[in-house]
Amino acid sequence: MPKKQHYTLTVNGREEEFLAEPRELLIYTLRERLNITGPHIGCETSHCGACTVTLNGKSVKACTLFVAQADGAEITTIEGIGGPDDLHPLQVAFKEHHGLQCGYCTPGMITRATKLLEEIPNPTEEEIRFGMAGNICRCTGYQNIVKSIQAAAAEMSAAKEAAE
Amino acid sequence: MIPAAFDYYRPKDMAGVLALLDTHGDDARVIAGGHSLIPMMKLRMADVQHLIDLQDVGGLSDIEIGAESVRLGALVTQADIIDHTGLATAAPILREAALQIADPQVRSMGTVGGNVANGDPGNDMPGLMQCLDATFSLVGPEGSRDVPARAFYEAAYMTARADDEVLTAVSIPRPTGGFAYEKQKRKIGDYATAAAAVQMVRAGETCASAAIAMTNLSDTPVFSAAAGAALEGTRVDDAAIKTAVAAMLADIDPTEDNRGPVAFKKHVAGVILSRAIARAWSRA
Numbered sequence: 379m380p381k382k383q384h385y386t387l388t389v390n391g392r393e394e395e396f397l398a399e400p401r402e403l404l405i406y407t408l409r410e411r412l413n414i415t416g417p418h419i420g421c422e423t424s425h426c427g428a429c430t431v432t433l434n435g436k437s438v439k440a441c442t443l444f445v446a447q448a449d450g451a452e453i454t455t456i457e458g459i460g461g462p463d464d465l466h467p468l469q470v471a472f473k474e475h476h477g478l479q480c481g482y483c484t485p486g487m488i489t490r491a492t493k494l495l496e497e498i499p500n501p502t503e504e505e506i507r508f509g510m511a512g513n514i515c516r517c518t519g520y521q522n523i524v525k526s527i528q529a530a531a532a533e534m535s536a537a538k539e540a541a542e
Numbered sequence: 543m544i545p546a547a548f549d550y551y552r553p554k555d556m557a558g559v560l561a562l563l564d565t566h567g568d569d570a571r572v573i574a575g576g577h578s579l580i581p582m583m584k585l586r587m588a589d590v591q592h593l594i595d596l597q598d599v600g601g602l603s604d605i606e607i608g609a610e611s612v613r614l615g616a617l618v619t620q621a622d623i624i625d626h627t628g629l630a631t632a633a634p635i636l637r638e639a640a641l642q643i644a645d646p647q648v649r650s651m652g653t654v655g656g657n658v659a660n661g662d663p664g665n666d667m668p669g670l671m672q673c674l675d676a677t678f679s680l681v682g683p684e685g686s687r688d689v690p691a692r693a694f695y696e697a698a699y700m701t702a703r704a705d706d707e708v709l710t711a712v713s714i715p716r717p718t719g720g721f722a723y724e725k726q727k728r729k730i731g732d733y734a735t736a737a738a739a740v741q742m743v744r745a746g747e748t749c750a751s752a753a754i755a756m757t758n759l760s761d762t763p764v765f766s767a768a769a770g771a772a773l774e775g776t777r778v779d780d781a782a783i784k785t786a787v788a789a790m791l792a793d794i795d796p797t798e799d800n801r802g803p804v805a806f807k808k809h810v811a812g813v814i815l816s817r818a819i820a821r822a823w824s825r826a
């Protein structure tokens with residue numbers, strides 16, 4: 379029986395140390411070990427994107443990574459993007475433009491969208507649809523997700539210009 | 543979906559990787575991005591007792607663009623290929639193909655080395671690399687050797703790489719002329735129903751040379767020398783494209799699966815190759 383190993387992750391700026399088997403999937407580490415339940419499990423087969431987190435600056439699916447691979451990594455989940463008292467512009471936009479219905483896909487959507495807007499600050503509809511292609515939504519039909527991301531992009535660009 | 547337990551190692555250099563492969567033999571596997579291997583381990587279709595992570599081995603993530611060739615380290619990801627400005631001019635077909643693989647999250651993990659070493663007929667890069675006449679560099683207990691992509695694939699998941707060898711890099715002679723990577727898939731993120739990689743050189747009004755490889759239409763990628771030859775010396779008119787498609791169809795051997803029956807796959811292969819040739823020629 380393989381022994382548990384000692385791992386360190388920095389999740390949303392907080393260092394977490396724990397013992398786990400290397401085969402533990404990162405999504406379970408986050409949800410069940412660290413109680414960070416924003417990232418969801420939709421398919422568990424790398425298709426739906428509900429488990430999307432940012433790992434060392436890249437969007438990844440946490441259901442398709444062993445915790446051992448992530449040892450030493452910096453991870454951002456939806457909890458690190460904004461909370462009820464300090465919503466991220468994407469969260470505000472999803473709320474205002476009905477970018478969600480049941481909300482199951484939303485943490486993954488917004489976590490992926492934060493990276494997309496870093497990669498392309500003012501994306502076209504086509505760039506949004508292509509850049510969000512790893513995230514599936516069963517409710518909205520995507521139209522309002524696209525609108526929400528466009529609205530947030532406009533808001534963030536305006537804020538950036540105002541700051542300059 | 544919990545995979546079976548394994549021991550995990552993250553050696554700092556290739557000597558460490560090779561030593562572990564030597565000690566554990568068949569029970570050990572290397573992992574790069576894990577986006578082919580982890581799904582197989584979750585399904586318990588891959589039995590891995592010792593997992594050797596390549597991520598800390600230095601020197602495997604470089605992209606080198608030389609005067610004559612392009613060299614991609616095994617750990618270069620699909621996202622790295624897409625983002626690299628030099629590659630977009632030196633070998634634009636790589637970017638065009640990488641954009642048609644999976645989705646953004648998968649592309650930030652999936653590596654070139656894993657894609658070509660995996661041996662899954664569904665992977666897009668083996669056919670691409672055959673079209674480009676790439677060479678795979680392997681290192682093992684006996685030292686290093688190079689194997690041409692066109693001689694690497696033996697059957698599904700069977701390649702010229704021995705179990706105790708690691709693929710370190712893919713080298714590509716700098717492609718010239720027009721190019722196209724054309725892929726038919728059921729949805730974004732799906733493996734190909736049929737895909738074609740085409741690279742063509744023009745001399746005046748006629749085609750001087752053409753390289754054609756097909757994906758997911760046999761248990762290995764198919765480099766169709768006959769299809770390329772059918773275009774050479776022609777003006778790449780409809781008749782020439784038809785002859786090339788017929789030559790390609792004689793070289794593939796698709797099987798029926800959830801992407802469709804054999805006749806459908808052959809039909810799609812023909813459509814995809816015709817489109818790829820037309821697009822490559824328009825860029826030549």
Ligand SMILES: Cc1cc2nc3c(=O)[nH]c(=O)nc-3n(C[C@H](O)[C@H](O)[C@H](O)COP(=O)(O)OP(=O)(O)OC[C@H]3O[C@@H](n4cnc5c(N)ncnc54)[C@H](O)[C@@H]3O)c2cc1C
Nearest residue numbers: 574575576577578579644652653655656657659665666709
């Ligand atoms: C949802 C989804 C959709 C996908 N769609 C596509 C697609 O459309 N087209 C496509 O081509 N791929 C697709 N993939 C696969 C993806 O591109 C993989 O990442 C890639 O095939 C393997 O690369 P990896 O780095 O993840 O390899 P791993 O999964 O780490 O390894 C795969 C195999 O190769 C071996 N290996 C890895 N690196 C080396 C090396 N350097 N030397 C020797 N052996 C090595 C491993 O031992 C293993 O057997 C998809 C994957 C997912 C999850």
Ligand code: FES
Nearest residue numbers: 420421422427441
């Ligand atoms: S739960 Fe990870 S992609 Fe669906």
Ligand code: FES
Nearest residue numbers: 479481515516517
């Ligand atoms: S809002 Fe229900 S799955 Fe997207």
